[in-house]
Amino acid sequence: MLNIKILCVGKIKEKSLVSLIDEYLKRLSKYCKVEIITIDDEKVPSSLSLQEEKRIKDIEGMKLKQKIEKYDNASVYYLDLKGTEFTSEEFATEIQNVATYSSSTIIFVIGGTLGLSDELFKIPSKKICFSKMTFPHQLIRLFLLEQIFRAFKIQNNETYHH
Numbered sequence: 001m002l003n004i005k006i007l008c009v010g011k012i013k014e015k016s017l018v019s020l021i022d023e024y025l026k027r028l029s030k031y032c033k034v035e036i037i038t039i040d041d042e043k044v045p046s047s048l049s050l051q052e053e054k055r056i057k058d059i060e061g062m063k064l065k066q067k068i069e070k071y072d073n074a075s076v077y078y079l080d081l082k083g084t085e086f087t088s089e090e091f092a093t094e095i096q097n098v099a100t101y102s103s104s105t106i107i108f109v110i111g112g113t114l115g116l117s118d119e120l121f122k123i124p125s126k127k128i129c130f131s132k133m134t135f136p137h138q139l140i141r142l143f144l145l146e147q148i149f150r151a152f153k154i155q156n157n158e159t160y161h162h
Contacts, residue, residue, distance in 0.1 A: 001037030002032040002095075003076070003105040004148065008068050009060050009112030012043035012138045024145035031152040036141065039063040041112045042149055053114055061117025068123060074105040076125035078116055079140055091128075092151035108144055110137050 012018050021036070028034045040063075042056040053071060068076060073096045098106055109116065109125075130143055153160040 001104075002099045003149055004028075004032050004034045005067075005071065005105065005107045006034065006036045006110065006141065006144065007064055007107060008036060008038045008110045008141055009064070011038055012064065012141070014138070017138060017142060020142055021145060024142070028145065028152070031149075031156075034145070034148070037067055038065065044113055054117075057114050057117040058119060060112050060114075061120045064094075064111075065118075065120055065123065068107055068120075070111070071105050071107060073103050074107045075103040076107045076109065076123055078109045078120065078125055078127045079111070079144065080116060080127040080132065081129055081132065081134070083129035084131050085131070088147060088150050090152060091147055094156035095148070095151045096155050101134050110140050110144070112137060 012021070025034055025036070039060065042059050044056060045052065068074070095106065109120070111117075130140065130147075135143070150160065
């Protein structure tokens with residue numbers, strides 16, 4: 001069974017969002033093992049210098065990198081505005097190809113408010129983009145889980161996608 005790890009910066013405080021995330025985790029349990037791993041986010045001051053922004057991203061990036069390195073041979077995907085945009089069908093194929101030809105573990109990485117550190121991009125990975133629009137990183141967790149669920153429905157020719 002495919003293992004999916006979603007590495008995230010920061011906890012979600014909104015109960016309604018947590019409830020929706022839990023619902024998709026429950027739905028996905030039929031198809032794969034999914035684990036959401038959160039790291040603490042750094043406090044972002046209201047006025048931020050470029051140096052301070054880099055420092056915060058580097059600290060969060062170091063924490064994420066330590067988590068990623070625990071999983072040998074995992075396929076890593078960063079959610080990034082500069083990444084490749086997929087249709088739902090293309091995303092389903094991407095997940096299927098990784099599971100079939102590459103790795104039994106996929107790691108999706110969602111950065112914090114300021115994004116991901118440059119250091120993380122040294123790890124072999126792919127970048128994916130859900131939209132050129134900017135969304136709160138807490139919402140992206142839900143969007144990602146929904147698209148993973150949709151991908152499995154597509155792969156199994158089950159109704160939901162239409």
